[in-house]
Amino acid sequence: MTRTYDVAVIGATGSVGEALVQLLEEREFPVATLYLLGSGESAGESLTFRGKSRRVAALEAFDFSQVRLVFFAAGAVVTRGHIEAARAAGCVVIDLSAALPAQQAPRVVADANPEQLSRLAPPYCVTSPSAQSVAVATVLAALRPHIEVQRAVITACMAVSSHGRQGVSELARQTAELLNARALEPRLFDRQIAFNLLAQVDAPDAGGHGALERRLAAELKEVLGSPxxxxxxxxxQVPVFYGDSISLSLQCRDAVEVEQVCAVLRTASTLEYVEAGDYPTVVGDAVGQEVVYVGRVRGGQDDPAELNLWIASDNVRKGAASNAVQLGELLIKHYL
Amino acid sequence: MTRTYDVAVIGATGSVGEALVQLLEEREFPVATLYLLGSGESAGESLTFRGKSRRVAALEAFDFSQVRLVFFAAGAVVTRGHIEAARAAGCVVIDLSAALPAQQAPRVVADANPEQLSRLAPPYCVTSPSAQSVAVATVLAALRPHIEVQRAVITACMAVSSHGRQGVSELARQTAELLNARALEPRLFDRQIAFNLLAQVDAPDAGGHGALERRLAAELKEVLGSPxxxxxxxxxQVPVFYGDSISLSLQCRDAVEVEQVCAVLRTASTLEYVEAGDYPTVVGDAVGQEVVYVGRVRGGQDDPAELNLWIASDNVRKGAASNAVQLGELLIKHYL
Incomplete structure (x- = not known):
């Protein structure tokens, strides 16, 4: 008989939390009792797990000593308010909000740097990187034995579901208003997102970089072990409901053999490679999948050491929930 | 009294042709008689110029010796079929389809390499580059006296109006179908464009690059005089009706003084610079304007010689029609 563990999911009613609960069931994660927790208004809602409706309890009143493993799928503020209690109770913690610094909770992409997990000391605490880092790191990790990347230029076109359900309903609402020729009053975003592209997804710092842009750069270096x-x-921010599309241009140390790169990507179990001529998109390909799609693989027009790729990945299911559950599986294997 | 010229617009009923006719009027281009021409079904339609409705005549029957200046705003195939007749008749030709090689019809962006026009020999023939080249070249030309760019990594997010009115109505149709939860049958694009991003805008060649991606690289080198x-x-291709959004990452020879770059962009008459914190978008900013918008100007996170920018530009009005009319004005000044 497989050993089972009591598990808590914090932020269970959010879109990532919900996908997480779904994946715990689908991947037959060894859950004994599942505690669904939310802060504020979300407590009292319910979710289905293994065919039964389960009520979301108030995070504020939760006793972490009841569980062995905790997924923090809430925002960084809520997570910061409770993560120390989980660690103090001896829980294994997987945080999706990057509330703790890398020294306390290393960034791990299951398909890129799983070996990092074997180096943890108790209390076991690990961060699941941003969805965009997971997607890019998965591709770069597959290529790592074959090419040495010196620079990665990334334009990440992010779906509104990066703002959770609110983002999804705001895009739907704005689109319907515009198609019905009604005046638009943006609510969630700072301006019209329907039929428009917004050049930043969060407030830029003094250097002009957004927090997620900083996080992406730092996480990629850490995950790939390439400081x-x-x-x-x-x-x-793009007017797409689900799934991130990423334009990636790499500069490598040496000339790139594009055919070899394609062969590597084609056989990588962590990726779905789409042959030249065709290309992956979020709608119809990546969304709903637990695998990162890659296509439009091509060299440089002017530089033999350049490699260009296009990535499509489900930001909620693959980039967030699936990586977190994979980390949970690996942590169980190593330590529980 | 200003001298005036008989002018022909080929492809007058397309969205670029229509914008061109509008700008000839708005900019008080010295038109004596305006001939509107179209091929196939478009002949017989009509457009308004200087308050009067004008009928579009059949291109096939047109005698180019009647005019002094011709704008080719049709596709490359139609243009190739008639451009030699225009040149043989001694017309000054401005081609937006890049039907002729650069040796016969140099690529000129009025706000980047206007000096190129003084070197023409008769028959005067010039190509207005792709809308994306016009936008990027305008920004790089403003920076040229201050930074030496060695590499430009461009992700151009193109509006469906790059496919003319058909593209616009296809996005509207698909969006309405989806919002009404009806099954979608893509027509113009090879798959769903509503709420989706397509990784390529034309068929890739053996190297994986699309024709427009090749054109963009070649045109930038030529226009900036940087082989x-x-x-x-x-x-x-993005689900946006009008206006291109371009993510641009530059590598320069030397460390970039970001404050100096901002000061240069802020004072450039050819650009609208948007201060840090805010950012330009196509909806609300660039669309309908004859100027290229630039913002999110920031250095590198890891490289002092890196410069990142965000460009928003009206692909039809600024990138195509306005540059062509500016070229016409300059050609008149030089040669007529």
Whole structure:
């Protein structure tokens, strides 16, 4: 008989939390009792797990000593308010909000740097990187044995579901208003997102970089173990409901053999490679999948050491929930 | 009294042709008689110029010796079929389809390399580059006296109006179908464009690059007079009606003084610079304007010689029609 564990999911009613609960069931994660927790208004809602409706309890009143493993799928503020209690109770913690610094909770992409997990000391605490980092790192990790990347220029075109359900309903509402020729009053975003592209997804710092752009650069270096990697990151908001589309241009140390790169990507179990001529998109390909799609693989027009790729990945299911559940599976294997 | 010229617009009923006719009027271009021409079904339609409705005549029957200046705003196939007749008749030709090689019809962006026009020999023939080249070249030309760019990595997010009115109505149709939860049958694009991003805008060649991506790289080098410039170009189709959004990452020879770059962009008459914190978008900013918008100007996170920018530009009005009319004005000044 497989050993089972009591598990808590914080932020269970959010879109990532819900996908997480779904994946715990689908992947037959060894759950004994599942505690669904939310803060504020979300407590009292319910979710289905293994065919039964389960009520979301108030995070504020939760006793972490009841569980062995905790997924923090809430925002960074809520997570910061409760993560120390979980660690103090001896829980294994998987945080999706990057509330703790890398020294306390290393960034791990299951399909890129799983070996990092074997180096943890108790209390076991690990961060699941941003969805965009998961997607890019998965591709770069597959290529790592074959090419040495010196610079990655990333334009990440992010779906509105990066803002959770509110983002999804705001895009739907704005689109319907515009199609019905009604005046538009943007609510969630600072301006019209329907039929428009927004050049930033969060407030830029003094250097002009957004928090997610900083996070993406830092996470890629850490996950790939390449502190010297140069990263240019631009995160934009696009009028797409689900799934991130990423334009990636790499500069490598040596001339790139594009055919070899394609062969590597084609056989990588962590990726779905789409042959030249065709290309992956979020709608119809990546969304709903637990795998990162990659296509439009091509060299440089002017530089033999350049490699260009296009990535499509489900930001909620693959980039967030699936990586977190994979980390949980690996942590169980290593330590429980 | 200003001298005036008989002018023909080929492809007058297309969205670029229509914008061109509008700008000839708005900019008080010295038109004596305006001939509107179209091929196939478009002959017989009508457009308004200087308050009067004008009928579009059949291109096939047109005698080019009647006019002094011709704008080719049709596709490359139609243009190739008639451009030699226009040149043989001694017309000054401005082609927006890049039907002729650069040796016969140099690529000129009025706000980037106007000096090129003084070197023409008769028959005077010039190409207005792609809308994306016009936008990027305008920004790079403003920076040229201050920074030496060695590599430009471009992700051009293109509006459906790059496919003319058909593109616009296809996005509207698909969006309405989806919002009404009806099954979708893509027509113009090879798959769903509503709420989706398509990774390429035309068929890739053996190297994986699309024709527009090749054109963008070649045009930038020619217009900026930098044959050694390395260009990585990715052109994608986004669910936006009008206006291109371009993510641009530059590598320069020397460390970039971001404050100086901002000061240069702020004072450039050819650009609208948007201060940090805010950012330009196509809806609300660039669309309907004859100026290229630039914002999100920031250095590199890891490289002092990196510069990142965001460009928003009206692909039809600014990128195509306005540059062509500006070229016409300059050609008149030089040669007529």
């Amino acid at each position: 010297q990697l140069k990263v240019s990151a631009t995160c934009i | 050694q410039l390395k260009v990585s170009a990715t052109c994608i």
